[in-house]
Amino acid sequence: MNNQHYCFMACDSDYEGASIVIFGAPYDGTVSYRPGTRFAPSAIRNESFGIETYSPYLKKDLEDVKVFDAGDLEFGFGNTRKVIDEIRDMTAKIIANDKIPVMLGGEHLVTLGCIEAMAIKYPDLHIVHFDAHADLREEYLGERLSHACVLRRCHELLGDNRIFQFGIRSMTRDEDEFAETHTIQVKYSLEGLDNVIEQLKGRPIYVTLDLDVLDPAYFCGTGTPEPGGVSFMDLMKAVHKLNELTIVGADINELAPHYDQSGMSTITACKILRELVLTIK
Ligand code: MN
Ligand code: MN
16 A cells, blocks of 8 residues: 555545544445446545645644545455455454544445444444435345445344435335334435434444435436435535544445546545545544
């Protein structure tokens, strides 16, 4: 890994001094429709220099917080389980040093690696999940390790009523029925987040942010765009509200930069990442 001249803007603290560690998981091996999320971490780092390090919303600056960008994990091809293991090991190292990992996907399956490590250190872990898709399939095209199944795999690790899903607007009938008794799911919007935050205060929280929760009007650079999503401001305000929670890890995922030739989706991801890091810190 090399972070000398290649990091998210202003995230150039040394590892020892950092409280947050960013790393990339550029994997898109199980995507069901259009690939390309493997290019997201490097695109986010490159384009981050186009926006400010200062957040006028939060009155905080990335220059003033200690964040280490560890670069990207390097994955081989064809062995999904090995990829997840590598993400789990990286996450385990970071949390063993009492730092907060913030992972850049990659497709959404990469979240499973983080949760496998997190669930050991934090037996009371809860997940706040933003997404257009429920990601609760038992299997997809015969594969249990797929981005369409990632929250179902997380449920197997954590159990009932530990996963809080927002913005969900695409699912199978089976997923819809599964969510009724096993997760807390808010469809179509981010309403009810305030109540959930009250409920989750003091517990260890992992935030997984599938950027396709945004309406494709704001964010078309993704593999499985789903009309009817939330606005950029809705999502940013939701991220800001998370500051009342004890966030022990987070990720953003499913940016596929090449599907948005204007580059706006990548800038949107950069801005959400800035706000997320400044909210955690
Ligand atoms: Mn997802
Ligand atoms: Mn999604």
